[in-house]
Each structure stands twice: as C-alpha cells, then as structure tokens.
Amino acid sequence: MRDLLTLMAREFALLVGIANLIAWPLAYLYLSDWLDGFIQRIDLSLVPFVLGGGAVLLVAMVTVGLRTYAAAQTNPVDAIRTE
Numbered sequence: 001m002r003d004l005l006t007l008m009a010r011e012f013a014l015l016v017g018i019a020n021l022i023a024w025p026l027a028y029l030y031l032s033d034w035l036d037g038f039i040q041r042i043d044l045s046l047v048p049f050v051l052g053g054g055a056v057l058l059v060a061m062v063t064v065g066l067r068t069y070a071a072a073q074t075n076p077v078d079a080i081r082t083e
Contacts, residue, residue: 001072005065012064013057020053 032044 001069004072005068008064008068009061012060016053016057016060020049020056024049024053 027049028044035042035044
C-alpha cells in the first residue's frame with residue numbers, strides 16, 4: 001500500500017509542480033501590471049507564490065492520500081459483485 005501511495009503522490013506532486021511553474025510567471029506579470037496602476041506602489045515578493053503553491057500541494061497530497069488509502073482498503077470482490 002505504501003508503494004501505491006508513493007506512486008500516486010509523486011505523480012500528483014509533479015503535476016502540481018508543473019502547474020506552479022506555468023502559473024507563477026503569468027501571475028507575476030499580471031499582478032505587477034495591475035499593481036502599477038495604483039499610486040502607492042509595492043514590490044511583489046516570492047513569498048505569496050511559494051505559500052500558495054505549498055498550500056495547493058498540501059491539499060493535493062492530503063486528498064490523494066485519503067483517496068488512495070480508501071481505495072486500497074476496499075475489497076475488490078465487493079466491487080465486482082455490484083457490477
């Protein structure tokens with residue numbers, strides 16, 4: 001069961017990482033352009049992006065872990081019997 005959980009977690013972590021690599025530059029460009037329209041200017045830092053990406057990764061890992069654990073604990077005979 002641990003191998004299955006590791007495999008699923010690794011795949012979803014890779015997908016979340018790729019999504020972050022695509023989203024962070026786009027969000028930075030959009031937000032910096034949007035913030036330039038204000039009189040009081042602030043600089044964007046990397047911290048909100050890292051915290052947001054970490055939160056998304058945490059939610060994805062908890063969800064994948066719970067769903068994988070539930071699927072691994074079910075009896076395959078019960079699934080076949082209902083079909």
